[in-house]
Amino acid sequence: MNMSSTAAVVVVAIGLVLLTFTGQCSGALEVGFYQGKCGRFVDVEGIVAGVVRTKFFRDRTIAAALIRMQFHDCFVNGCDASILLDGSASEKTASPNLSVRGFDVIDAAKTAVESVCRGVVSCADIIAIATREVVYLSGGGQYNVQTGRRDGLISLAANVDLPAPSISxxxxxxxxxxxxxxxxxxxxxxxxxxxxxxxxxxxxxxxxxxxxxxxxxxxxxxxxxxxxxxxxxxxxxxxxxxxxxxxxxxxxxxxxxxxxxxxxxxxxxxxxxxxxxxxxxxxxxxxxxxxxxxxxxxxxxxxxxKLGAVEVLTGSQGEIRRSCRAVNKPGLLTFN
The missing domain is CATH 1.10.420.10 (Peroxidase, domain 2)
Structure with missing residues (x-):
């Protein structure tokens, strides 16, 4: 299995344990989670918002794309950025996700944050912050986003079970x-x-x-x-x-x-x-x-x-990815 395919799967032993701890637990999330965690003057949410604003003013359709991305991510294994992982059988490859876009915006925001605060901010939180920003820029009001999520290790197309447009x-x-x-x-x-x-x-x-x-x-x-x-x-x-x-x-x-x-x-x-x-x-x-x-x-x-609190990973669960497209240790005890 090559590196990109491996990134789509999960550490078996760790992954199964993590699944037992997921739950709709917003109590572990908080508004302003990153305040002071990257230095006194580093505004994590402001950095993400700046990247998103630049993209939005070039392409207003990114608002719908990021709203959809957050929904598709949270509805499969919870809000853990699993939709961002690359791989031959990752969630990205499932039919409902083939038209999901905006990955470049999340990548750019992650790069910007990592440049001033390495290994602290999760990709799952970047999705939530970025989505909040496009909602605001599109006239929807600026709600306070909760943060403190960690990134998941599982991303399998077989897990994608989203409500169909024809559902009753x-x-x-x-x-x-x-x-x-x-x-x-x-x-x-x-x-x-x-x-x-x-x-x-x-x-x-x-x-x-x-x-x-x-x-x-x-x-x-x-x-x-x-x-x-x-x-x-x-x-x-x-x-x-x-x-x-x-x-x-x-x-x-x-x-x-x-x-x-x-x-x-x-x-x-x-x-x-x-x-x-x-x-x-x-x-x-x-x-x-x-x-x-x-x-x-x-x-x-x-x-x-409320959507953003679905089955989140927090504390010692999950990881903080270096790249939003790959787990940090893709070669360890992976499925073949």
Whole structure:
């Protein structure tokens, strides 16, 4: 096994022990964890924020990319930066993660931090800080991010089991509950779809053959259906994309416009549209659509903090990687 492949696997003995200690334990995390740990005048969060700002002002789409990255990381083995590890069978290679991007931003932030504070700041914390920054830059408010995570040693594509875009609301609620997140958390976190795009193959069935009926999804706004059929012709490769928030004035802004759109039956993904229609979530969605951007910004930030505490590694668990793309000792007792 070569070095890049080895980086995707884990120390067997240590890894199995670590799995027994993971849990939804935000008590081990704290706001300002790095204060004083890198010298009196070193602002770790400020360094990461500076890297992220430079990238954001060149490419505003990085906001959706980093929000998605944090979600995909935390939903598999917890928030341990396992999605960053390279390897022939790492999480990066799983189908849902092939379009995840922003790794270069995390690499750049890690390099900047390491240059002034070597071996102290985890890649998992850099993801959380970077995501908070793009949410703020996109108009979503600046919530206080908790830090103190350590980096995981496990990254296997076989472990990736993310909720599909066509999942039902009850099944989605159950998937989030397994991570210690309730229905309200789920609705707020899916509000991250206020930015970003979806490729046609993720919703093309809704346009032509919804649930094998040979007809489009009856819950989709007719004008939206016609527009999406032009973007996503039947039997096409499905590689074209459209904004998840169909309000063109708001598709790059973290606000409550997404909820207004799905209430108007202009949701792109099936799960997004069903949030506004299912009795389990309808009232929460309607309230978010009606209560303004500030209300959503606060609730989204709170939900991101809760997401960021899922199954974290802290204290003596995990490690602080030298490179976010490889574990520090990839050759020790690894799987073959």
């Amino acid at each position: 609301v009850p099944d989605s609620v159950a998937a989030f509950a397994r991570k210690g997140l309730n229905m309200t958390d789920m609705v707020h976190l899916l509000g991250g779809h206020t930015v970003g795009v979806a490729h046609c193959f993720l919703f093309q069935d809704r346009l032509y053959n919804f649930q094998n009926t040979g007809k489009p999804d009856p819950d989709m706004n007719v004008a939206l259906l016609e527009r999406l059929r032009r973007i996503c012709p039947q039997n096409s490769a499905g590689t074209n994309a459209t904004n998840l928030d169909q309000n063109p004035q708001s598709s790059f802004i973290v606000d409550n416009s997404f909820y207004k759109e799905i209430v108007a039956r202009r949701g792109i993904l099936q799960i997004d549209q069903e949030l506004a229609l299912d009795s389990i979530t309808q009232a929460t969605v309607t309230a978010l659509a009606n209560n303004g951007t500030n209300s959503f910004a606060t609730k989204f930030g709170q939900a991101m903090v």
